[in-house]
Amino acid sequence: MKDEAIKQLMNREVERQNRGIELIASENYPSKDVREACSSIFMAKYAEGYPGKRYYGGCETVDEMETLSIERAKALFRCRYANVQPHSGSQANFAAYRAMLNPGDKVLSLALNDGGHLTHGSPVSFSSADYTFVHYDLGNDGRLDLEIIKRRLHEEKPRLFLAGYSAYPFAIDFAAMRKIIDDYNAQAETPCLFMVDMAHIAGIVAAGLCQNPCDYADAVTSTTHKTLRGPRGGLILTNREDLAKKINFAVFPYSQGGPLEHIIAGKAVCFLEDSKPEFRAYMQLVLDNTKACCDELMKLGCVCSGTENHLFLLDVLSSFGINGKEAQERLGEIDITANKNMIHGDTLPPQQASGVRFGFAAATTRGCTKEDAKEIAHIIYDALKGEADKQKLISRVQSIVSRWKNVLELEA
Ligand code: DSN
Secondary structure, X not given: OOOHHHHHHHHHHHHHHHHOEEOOOOXXXXXXXXXXXXXXXXXXXXXXXXXXXXXXXXXXXXXXXXXXXXXXXXXXXXXXXXXOOOOOHHHHHHHHHHHHOOOOOEEEEOOHHHOOOHHHOOOOOHHHHHOEEEEOOOOOOOOOOHHHHHHHHHHHOOOEEEEOOOOOOOOOOHHHHHHHHHHHHHHOOOOOEEEEEOOOOHHHHHOOOOOOHHHOOOEEEEEOOOOOOOOOOEEEEEOOHHHHHHHHHHHXXXXXXXXXXXXXXXXXXXXXXXXXXXXXXHXXXXXXHHHHHHHHHHHOOOOEOOOOOOEEEEEHHHHHOOOHHHHHHHHHHOOEEOEEEOOOOOOOOOOOOOEEEEEOHHHHHHOOOHHHHHHHHHHHHHHHHOXXXXXXXXXXXXXXXXOOOOOOOOOO
């Protein structure tokens, strides 16, 4: 690399990531093979269109590769159709909405502040400008409440019901949601479609450790870089031929131009990696580590959400009398990276928030054990209590990461 400025920044980022404990629930470290595919010569190829129907010559190899990526995605999620071209989860959601809705149509979703996503109808996102979003609440216990969903469905009569979340720590009963929608549709004038944004839990789905939303939803969107541990990108799945055609059109030519074929190659590598027993074992350990850290914090007297997946929320306002922003900064000072997050019924604005979201997908990829996860809980507790010596806390973090693999040395 001759570009000294960029080289230095790259090295600094590698050093930061090796030094720290990454607990942002949406991050992960892809394998060397995924990274190699993503930096391959496929990045130099224009291939607007789809395999066999491109707008450029020289697409023979790219066609074969993208077809392989599609086939692997379909096999991994046991689904009939896959579009691997979305550049991101937001692009995937944009296209899935376009395929299923007309502008202005009503969508019933969980709000961002309750654990949804920007593209699930936040006022600052295209989603709320293009469609009419209304929301369902969580129950008093912070869990999805099927009775509330049923009631809101009948009240609002939406064209689309949206499940799948960015900060929801519990299992989701997609089968029960499908039944509620089917019962509603049996007597509704306009049927309601069912979409799941599984970006956060896609790896858990791939590992077969939770219900597969593809078995129940009309369309499923995802990112490929969170628990799925692939390259940064998006994915759309469906079992419906009519929707598959509309989804393909909505991705290209409607909302995207040339696909990122190098990233599609990285996705193909990740889909194969994720179909192996080793990935299932990894994902089980992610769940175990997340629970171990959450349980330990609760044993120490903290107010936590509990967890049934790869993340949990710590109510730092109730537990330590500080807001999420301050907690995020204190943890950052000792090389633990996490993000402030609204908690159910939050009284603080999003810039402050009362909680912090923690996830163990990235740390587990590097080698985090259950014992490490418990020790991390104690470090978090000591850091947020504000009484421990900062240098000692940094040494405790260093002692853990010294046992882990470096971020550029990860095999599948
Ligand atoms: N920004 C992602 C997250 O952190 O959950 C969602 O896209």
